[in-house]
Amino acid sequence: MSPYKRKIYLENKPRQEARHEMLANFQPKRKVEWIPSVSALGRITAEPIFAQSSMPHFHASAMDGIAIVAEETFSAHEQNPLLLRRNEDFIHVDTGNEVPPPFNAVIMIENVEERDEDSVEIIEPAAPWQHIRPIGEDIVQEEMLFPQGHEIRPVDIGALVAARTLTIPVIKKPAVTVIPTGNELVSAEDAASVGQLIEFNGSAFVNYIREWGGDPLLTPVVKDDPEKIKAALLEAANTSDIVVINAGSSAGSKDYTVHILQEIGTVYTHGIATRPGKPVIIGKVNSTIVVGIPGYPVSAYLSLEWFVRLLICEYLGVNEPERQKLKVKIGRRMVGSMGAEDFIRVSIGYINGEYVANPLSRAAGVTMSLVRADGLLVIPPDILGYEQGEYAEAELYKPKHEIENAIVFSGSHDLTIDLLSSKLKAENRSFSIQASHTGSMAGMMAIKKGEAHLAAVHLLDPETKEYNTSYIKRFLQGTEVVLYPFLRRKQGWLLPQGNPLNIQSLLDIVEKQAQYANRQKGAGTRVLFDMMMREEGVSPQQITGYEREMFSHLSVAAEVKGNPDGVGLGIYSAAKVMKLDFIPVADEHYDLLMTKSFFESEQGQTLIKVIQSDDFKQAVEQIGGYSLVQELEPLFF
């Protein structure tokens, strides 16, 4: 039995309060190190830095020409040219050469008339010190180049070397030890069996810490054993400036961190008013701040930034960097949790002159929501959320021009869209496809509402057996759109290898009580399945799993792969990549619907060019299960 009782209730401390309290208890022991100036990029000066030498450190000619004594040229005039003799009255100098005494001015070579080998003529007097860079014109010896607390940039390194200041004192990077914990964690090199997960937060953490100017150390995974966690914390607190311990921060039976910290040190915070990120722990062991970061990756990376980046900046004596902000229009409603800040990863599309933000997955375990995010939107604790069409401010994760150049894709998912996306980027590196797989019907609606440029649709009209056109006529009246015929693709039963239940038809699914992995409402595949059910007189109650919805062909395929009694309806290419059996059911039209303005735009025309390229056609053929239909003309509505 563990001596530690489960702690169930977490605090709900405002994030800013927890940050201030943490800083108030952080007494950084800054160390200084002298390093070569040439390797000081990004480092922070620990003291004011002075020039060791002037630049230039002699009188240097600023032009190619001749050096003369200015006072001796005063009589020169167009009507009274002045003859000068080499080595007596002048010497030749090039830009950067020393101008030795008694010479005190330079005349540009263009204004000098050569008479013979040893003499020249001038027709204009020179002013004293013209075209001469005085000593220290750029940098004066002993001048202060930078104050303390300055972040060294490439231009600064140039100035340091010019001033012959070849080593400088900088703040030593704070040592940050990262301790991943959890019995379930294994390294990516080991095969993870059921119940085991790959440890990957640590790899992200050390790189965030490096990017923020810290010196990270990742320890091996520590098991959920109070004694081992205690030993790891004590050791790290002794050797580092900041300690980060990952997972075991919440209310689980093995979440020991907070109890151990209470025993060997102090706990300031357990639980902050944010979603995600709630179970953060802030405490101290000896004189070292310990930050307990929640296990779920999204909670982990966000809270690492709120707390660990703040500590590193404080240690280095710099301000936290701020991201660019952008006013965005809310595409889909976002509901918050009153009393806590909600951090929502959003995709941002630039459509009809407006930046439209839509929420990505809000699950804290979905790393890809952060990978794919264009920005982050915060719902403050005192408001319910944002309604569609409202405006809010988003923090950008990407440069604004990248967002402006992205083609916003909605609608049905297909592997060829990923392929199209990569070929498009190869064709023009400024263009990209920002895809959200919402299903055919939602894609069509996104076009109607001005939330997408492009949507892939495969909607079968049960009456006419026609694809897409009747839906466009019904739902998109008054919207100028183009339907571009794209592919024919094979839909069929996705089955575990060897087809253990011997499924051949829809009726087999009913009879053999196979577990069906369904698609979301509005997905073309769902429309097809529902139509087949109606034709066979099968009701949803007869299909096991009908209620459970997946959002892509690949998710259906993954579900079937893990279940010997599983079956799904999906495309051939998904069966192929997941190594499943496939029985064809239909050859469907998978077309691209776009706004007319997008079709006519540079992005639109580039996309069409890529679709029509031999390279793309070959790549599609290689996947299998498709035929391209480019001989057909686009239809304008």
Ligand SMILES: Nc1nc2c(c(=O)[nH]1)N[C@H]1C(S)=C(S)[C@@H](COP(=O)(O)OP(=O)(O)OC[C@H]3O[C@@H](n4cnc5c(N)ncnc54)[C@H](O)[C@@H]3O)O[C@H]1N2
């Ligand atoms: N009854 C309650 N359960 C949970 C609560 C709660 O308030 N009451 N909070 C939930 C929230 S919110 C979060 S966030 C998680 C955080 O829990 P822990 O910090 O204790 O983390 P674990 O449960 O150990 O792990 C969660 C999840 O993350 C994976 N993980 C952990 N470390 C790593 C790593 N280094 N690399 C990759 N993945 C990691 C771990 O395997 C788990 O799947 O608790 C909720 N539960």
Ligand code: MOO
């Ligand atoms: O709040 Mo937890 O931090 O959602 O994932």
